[in-house]
Amino acid sequence: MTSELITDIGELSTFADHENRRAKAALVIENGRIAWIGDAEHPPVADVRTSVGGRAVLPGWVDSHSHLVFAGDRSAEFEARMAGTKYAAGGIATTVNATRAATDAQLESNLRALRDEARAQGTTFLETKTGYGLDVETERRSAEIASRGADVVTFLGAHLVPEGISARDYLDLVTGPMLAAVTPWVSFIDVFCERGAFDVEQSREVLLAGRAAGLGLRVHGNQLGHGGGVALAVELGAASVDHCNYLSPADFDALAGSDTVATVLPACDLSTREPLAPARALLDAGVTVAIATNCNPGTSYTTSMQFCIATAVLQMHLTVEEAVRAATRGGARALGRDSGADAVGSLRVGGRADLQVLDAPSISHIAYRPGVPLTAATWLLGQRVPPAVTRVAGAAF
Ligand SMILES: N=CN[C@@H](CCC(=O)O)C(=O)O
């Protein structure tokens, strides 16, 4: 197998253990893994030498929260929101109707287009959820389609109680036949624990059923108001609780004493005009924070991790290193993938060679040049992602 030396790196961010950035480094890729990281002046022999011309190299983004199996468009709802209408959970029903009416081919093509759009912007590991089917067959096919386009699939049958069924009957469906139908395709279960969706006791029932089926737990919590989602996530040892816009002092204490990651979704906060999640205070309290896109047609229609990072720096007051770490290693932690042989979100010898080159000398440019797509090239498991899905700006390398 060919080995490739990546050299002339302006700045290497590894996020391995406690290390963030190092200068004058090079790395070697072999068999899809990082074979060596060290001093650029003393590299080992490799078959191919790739100079990145002083650009920054870092892990690919780990986008740990998205909803990419859907059809339809909600730009009218977005426009109304920008004119003052408040976001409410019921908007999900619009996408459910369009998704149920779509063919498998349409859903898969939309998912792959968004996945490729994300990859072109540096995302190398992607979670996505079901949750726009809300009947057994549409959830099942959503899970199967998701498994063909995403790295991790989460079952979100408990997104909303659909029309025409009581909450009790729907919970029986979600925790029974629907869960059984999706189990071959998913590794996590999620619940929208919020007013207008599922209350704490209903959410607990959903999560416990998922756990009994062998799934990891995730929670959409405290997005639209103070509620019990964060406390429930911590109580049940969920891998992540996502949104976290409205947190009480008790929520901070619970998260700080736990292994549950707080995943913040800056693009969603802006698009719903909710207060930005208190990511600065969470980090100061010792909580592990992840940043993700929450790409979906209702509340956050972007695949840009760079936009989310820039917002986290410029408006949530994270440092550049904190934000980039949260979008790589933090996302990996939220998916239970930050250690072991299959770890993602960091660059370490023996680990997966999922990395990106920025068309900039430093990761600071992600926030310093907000809105500019800076990913110049991406390697996924050691293979350069084809140029068709990679924007290559500036001088070729
Ligand atoms: N909050 C719940 N679910 C999605 C939005 C779904 C929608 O409005 O379509 C979210 O994470 O923001």
Ligand SMILES: [Zn+2]
């Ligand atoms: Zn979501």
